[in-house]
Structures are given as structure tokens and as C-alpha cells.
Amino acid sequence: MKFSFDRDALLKEISIAQEIIATKNAISILSNVLLAAENGSLTIKATDIKVNFETRIPVDVIENGSTTVFCDKFMSILSSLPSGEIEFEQKDVKIFIRPATKKARFELKSISSDKYPEFTAPEDLVFFDIPVKEFREMINQTVFSVSDDETRYFMNGVFMEKVEAKLQLVATDGRRLAYISKEFGINIPDFKGIIIPPKILTLINRRAHDEGPISIAVGEKNIFFRFGNYEFSSILIEGPFPNYSRVIPDSQEYSFEVDTKDIIEALKRVGLLVEQKSRRIYMKIAPGALTISSQETEIGTAREEIPCRYDGEEITIALNYLYIEEPLKVIGSDRVSFEFTEPMKAITLRTEPARDFFHIVMPMQME
Numbered sequence: 001m002k003f004s005f006d007r008d009a010l011l012k013e014i015s016i017a018q019e020i021i022a023t024k025n026a027i028s029i030l031s032n033v034l035l036a037a038e039n040g041s042l043t044i045k046a047t048d049i050k051v052n053f054e055t056r057i058p059v060d061v062i063e064n065g066s067t068t069v070f071c072d073k074f075m076s077i078l079s080s081l082p083s084g085e086i087e088f089e090q091k092d093v094k095i096f097i098r099p100a101t102k103k104a105r106f107e108l109k110s111i112s113s114d115k116y117p118e119f120t121a122p123e124d125l126v127f128f129d130i131p132v133k134e135f136r137e138m139i140n141q142t143v144f145s146v147s148d149d150e151t152r153y154f155m156n157g158v159f160m161e162k163v164e165a166k167l168q169l170v171a172t173d174g175r176r177l178a179y180i181s182k183e184f185g186i187n188i189p190d191f192k193g194i195i196i197p198p199k200i201l202t203l204i205n206r207r208a209h210d211e212g213p214i215s216i217a218v219g220e221k222n223i224f225f226r227f228g229n230y231e232f233s234s235i236l237i238e239g240p241f242p243n244y245s246r247v248i249p250d251s252q253e254y255s256f257e258v259d260t261k262d263i264i265e266a267l268k269r270v271g272l273l274v275e276q277k278s279r280r281i282y283m284k285i286a287p288g289a290l291t292i293s294s295q296e297t298e299i300g301t302a303r304e305e306i307p308c309r310y311d312g313e314e315i316t317i318a319l320n321y322l323y324i325e326e327p328l329k330v331i332g333s334d335r336v337s338f339e340f341t342e343p344m345k346a347i348t349l350r351t352e353p354a355r356d357f358f359h360i361v362m363p364m365q366m367e
Helices: 007-020 071-080 132-140 150-155 198-207 260-273 321-330
Strands: 002-006 032-038 041-047 051-058 060-063 065-070 085-091 094-099 106-111 128-131 158-163 166-172 176-183 194-196 213-218 222-227 230-235 254-259 280-286 289-296 300-307 315-320 335-340 347-351 357-361
Touching (some): 002 007, 007 041, 007 071, 051 198, 065 071, 071 106, 194 198, 198 230, 254 260, 260 280, 260 289, 260 321, 260 335, 280 321, 321 347
Antiparallel strands (some): 051 230, 065 106, 094 106, 166 176, 176 357, 213 222, 222 230, 254 335
């Protein structure tokens, strides 16, 4: 096997492979990236068994072949070299990497590509295309609300379902919920609700651009994505997702509205003196003013007042600082409204004016 390639082009793809690979054990095939050179192109594959990645780039193939190489060291070598042409050659179990512009040579051991795990193919599945920009927005609005509690594995992913002509994504950790629903004006194939691991969604969100479509196919145990020259797939999380509709309030009696930038900056300052374990802050809502405060035991307190639009009785609500900050960072509007009924019932965050997503947060005990 022998081919030459542009350093920058391959480094970009190997960096994606490195994000997927979960182990740094050099003797494990799962630490390796598969490279297959044929007909003027190089196929690159990476997997952690749960998430698969595949792409192709043009290279100058001198001798066809395939092998696997320890991804961590291969990426370090490419990163250390200047831009330009590099030669890759395999002889038996050894790989030689030589840059055209430097008198340097690297030698790595390889593992046969025959030992590399087979990828599940999306056979007999129907793909549907939606704008990648809008799908990235759906990921942005939900993925941070996924639970990291392994004992409640069915909440360790983002729930995706088709409801009438709409595609919906929902995530919850039991104390907060993120919801977004979009209609794309296309015929989405029917599928039962699925739970998608956050790793593949985060990869797509980081690597996809805002132009063009993303193709999606849902299988019984896997989900498949295609965009640009990339193919991603992931196994699904099995189990029943919570009945999230019971958490969504039918109506809420009160609401207040604030400038998004004002509250984000106030939270940043007040958050300097938040108890790290509870992350509790207090929001006192009064006509014309929202006061946010915190207390870190034996260290000090913080308090800031910002303007708000509110017409009701004064009320104080205790909330997890991160549960407010995280949705505000992605909400993407100049104004945001908080809807509530009483201090210990669910609070709904929406853009002002309202859009096709919202976030629900459960208050904390006052203490």
C-alpha cells in the first residue's frame, strides 16, 4: 500500500476520527483508524463500536491496499509536519511516513484491516433530507439537557420522534427539559420514537456546516447521517423515554420578560459566589426589576438587579444556576420570557416572541 496526500486535507479528517475513538491503548484495534487506498481516493474509518465515522478524500494512489494505524500518534505526526505533500507507505506490519519538504521519516506499527470491526450498513432504509442548519439548531437547543446519570440510561440521550408532519427533539435529566419541534414541508418516513446518544449529535453539530442538507435514516437499532462527504452512524439507546408531555404545563399564570444579554451577564457575575454543589441562585421578581442573588457559605454573597417587564406580586424563586445559563446561551433572541405559576412549580423559558422551542426548569427548595 502506498499513496501521497495533502497534509492539511488528511489532518482535518483524522481529527474527526480522533474525536470518535474512545481508547488510547496502542495495542487495541479500536485505537486505530482504518485507511484504504483505491482508485484515486482514500477511505477513512473510525469507530468506538457505538459510533461509526466514514469519509473519503482524493489522494495519489501508487499501490492499492488497506491497513489500520494508531490514530493518536498518526495525528500527532501530521500535526507536527508543515503543510504540503506527504508520502504514506506500508510494508508488512510497518508504516512509513515521509514529508516531501523535510528530511524526516516516521515509522509506525500497523494492525491488519481484517481485524477492524464491520460497520452496520443502512440496507433497506429510507433516508430523508432536511436543512443541516435547522437540524444543528435542534441539537443546540436540546443536547445539553441530557442526563449523565448512568442508572437512568433511558435519559442519557436525546429523544427524536415524528409527530404528524413534524420532527421533534426532547432531552431531560429529570430536573429540566428541552423541547424543539420543526416542520420541514417534506414527507418524513414513519418511525417509532428513538433515543440518540449525545456523542454523535455533538460530533455532527461541531463538524457540519450550515449549508446544504443532512440525510437521516432510522433503523431498528441504529441511526445514520450523511452530509458533505461524511457518513456517521450510531447505535440507539434502548428503553422507554419518559412521558415528557406530562411535564409541559398547559398554561401558566404569570410571566416576566428580560433582555437576554442583561440576564446572561448578571448570572455570570452572581455565579462567582454560587455554592458549587447546589449551584443555587435566587431570583426575586417584582414589577420593573429582577434581582438575582447567590450565597457561598463562609465566603460571601452576590446580588444584581436588572430591568424586567412584569406586572404581578413580588415573588422569589430558587433555581439551579446552570439550568438557566445553558439555555440562555443558545436561545438566540434579544429578549426572553419566564413563565410560572408558583415558586415550586415548573418554569418555562421562551424566546420573545415565542419560537418553535422552549426550556422547562424545576425550581429548588429555598433554604
